[in-house]
Amino acid sequence: MWASWLKRLEVPRSSGTVLSRWINNDIRPIEAKRRTWVFSTFSNSWLLTNINISTYLTGSALIPLGLTWWQAIICIVIGNLLSAFFCVLNSLPGAYYNLGFPVVSRMVWGMWGSQFAIWNRIFLSLVWYGFTAWIGGECVYVILQSWDPDLDQHIPNTLAASTGTTSAYFVGYVLFMLLSAPFAWIRPHKLAPFFYAASTVAIVCFLSLFIWALATMGPDGFGDTISNNSSAAPETATATTSVGWLMVYGIVTTTIGAISAGILNQNDYARFARRPRHAIVSQAVNFPVFTIASSVIGILVTAATQNRFGGEAVWNPPSLLSRLIAESPESRGTRAACCFAAMGLVVSQIGINVPGNALSGGFDLAATFPRYVDIRRGAYLTMLLSVVVNPWQLANTSTTFLTVLSSYSVFLGPMVGMMVSSYLVVNRRKIKVDDLYVGGSRGIYWYTAGVNWRSIVAFFIGCAPLLPGFISAVNPDVVVPIGATNLYDLSFIYGFVASGFVYFLLHTIFPARALDAFVKNDMTARQAMSHYREKWDAVDGSGMDEEVVVQTVNGPLKS
Secondary structure (H helix, E strand, O other), X not given: OHHHHHHHHOOOOOOOOOOOOOOOOOOOXXXXXXXXXXXXXXXXXXXXXXXXXXXXXXXXXXXXXXOOHHXXXXXXXXXXXXXXXXXXXXXXXXXXXXXXXXXXXXXHHOOOOHHHHHHHHHHHHHHHHHHHHHHHHHHHHHHHHHHOOOHHHHOOOOOOHHHOOOHHHHHHHHHHHHHHHHHHXXXXXXXXXXXXXXXXXXXXXXXXXXHHHHHOOOOOOOOOOOOOOOXXXXXXXXXXXXXXXXXHHHHHHHHHHHHHHHHHOOHHHHOOEOOHHHHHHHHHHHHHHHHHHHHHHHHHHHHHHHHHHOXXXXXXXXXXXXXXXXXXXXXHHHHHHHHHHHHHHHHHHHHHHHHHHHHHHHHHHHHHOOOOOOHHHHHHHHHHXXXXXXXXXXHHOHHHHHHHHHHOHHHHHHHHHHHHHHHHHHOOOOOOHHHXXXXXXXXXXXXXXXXXXXHHHHHHHHHHHHHHHHHHHHOOOOOOOHHHHHHHHOHHHHHHHHHHHHHHHHHHHOOOHHHHXXXXXXXXXXXXXXXXXXXXXXXXXXXXXXXXXXXXXXXXOOO
C-alpha cells in the first residue's frame, strides 16, 4: 500500500525525463528551448533583487555601527562591486554548462557530500522567505490601514505580547502569502513578463518615495542621519573603535554578507541564459548599480523624513507610511498616496521573494528529492515551511536580524570559494556533466563513498578561525581577542580565499584519479562545453522513451 502511495506522489513524467535519486526535469541541464533569459531579463531580475526593502535597509545596519553617511556609502559601493565580482565568478558553470547550484555542488562536495551545502541554502531560503514575506505583510497592513485608519480597533489583537505582533499585522502577512502563491506557479524560463511588470512598478515606487521625501523635508533639511560626525564607540557590533575596521566590517560582513546567499546559488539563474554573456554582463553592471542606488535612497529618504518625526530615524518604509497615515488619518490624499506606495512595495516584495527565495528553495528541494519534488512543489514547500522561522519575531529586530544573517557569510564564503576554485582551477572549466547525475563509483564525482573529503577539510579551515568572532557578533556578551574580531570582519573574503586555496592544494597533493584523468584528457574546456550542451539539448524531454534518456545520461563520453 505504501509503495502505491509513494508512486502516486512521484513527480509527473509527462516531460519524458527519467526520474531517479539524482535527476528530474527541473535539475537537468537546461536545454535550448528553456534558455530564455536575455540581458533585459537578467537586468529586470537584478532590479527586483536589489530595489526592495531589504536592500533599502542596508544603511540601517551600517550607520548605527558608528559610520558617517558618506563612510556608509563607501562601504556600500566597494562591497557591491566586490559582490558583483564574486557573482560573476560563481555563475560561470551555470552560464556555460546550464547547471544549477545543487548540481554544481555535487562536483565540489561529492554526490552525497553536496547535501551539506544544499541544506544550508534551503535553510537560508526559509529564513529569507519568511522575513521578506513578513515585511510584505507590513506593506499589506499599510494598504488596509489606508482604507481604515482604525484598523487595529476593528481587528482586535488576540495574540500574546510575547509574539511581538498583533492580529492586524498577522492578517496582512497571511494576505501577502496568499497574493504571492500564484506567482510561484510560473516556471523560471517564463518569468520575463513578470520581471518586466514588477520591475517597472518597483522602480517607480522607490523613485517616487525618494522624490517625495526630498520635496517635503521642509526648511530644517536632512536629519542627523546625514552627519559628518562618527559615533564609533566600543559598544559597536565589532567591539572596536577603529573606523577603518568598522568600514572593513561594513564592506565585507554587512554588505557582501547580505547578498552572500544569492552569490552562492547564482548558477540557479545563470543556467537559463540564452548566451553566457547575458548573465555575466548583467551581473557585472546591473547588480552593483541597482544595489548601490537602492541603499543610497534608503539613507537619503530616512534622513529627509527624520525631522518630520521629531528626530527619529524611521528606516522601514512600511513603518514610515503607517506613521504618515496615523498622523493624518483624516487626509484622504495622504491615505491614497500611502496606499499606492504600499501597493508598489507589495509588488516589489513579491518580485524578490518568489524568484529569489521560493524558487531557490524549490531548486534545492528538487535536487534533494528529485523523484517526489519538482520546482513548483519545492517552491510551495519553501513558502509553507517558512512560517516555522517565526518571521514576525525576526522583523521586530530587523536591523539586528540583518546583521546576524549577514554574519552567516562565515559559512557561505568558504562554500563560494570552493565552487570557484573547483571550476576554474581544479577542473580547469571542464565538467563531465553526465556524471553529475550518476550515483556510485562509475561517476568521477563520487569521490570516496559519495563524499569529497577535501571539501570538508577546506571548509573547516575557511570557517573555523572565524567562529570566535561570529559568536561574539551574535552574542555581544561574549568577549574575544581583537585579532579574532578583526579576522571575523574579513569573514567572506577570508573564507573565500582560504577554503578556495586549500581545496586546490588538497586536490593537487591528493588528486582524485578519475577526475584528474578527465581534466587532463585531450578535450578542451570549450569543446566540453559545446559537447555537453549539444548532447543535452538533444534530450528535449518531449515524448522520449525513458530508456533512451537513461542511455543518453549514462552513455560514454564522445571525444
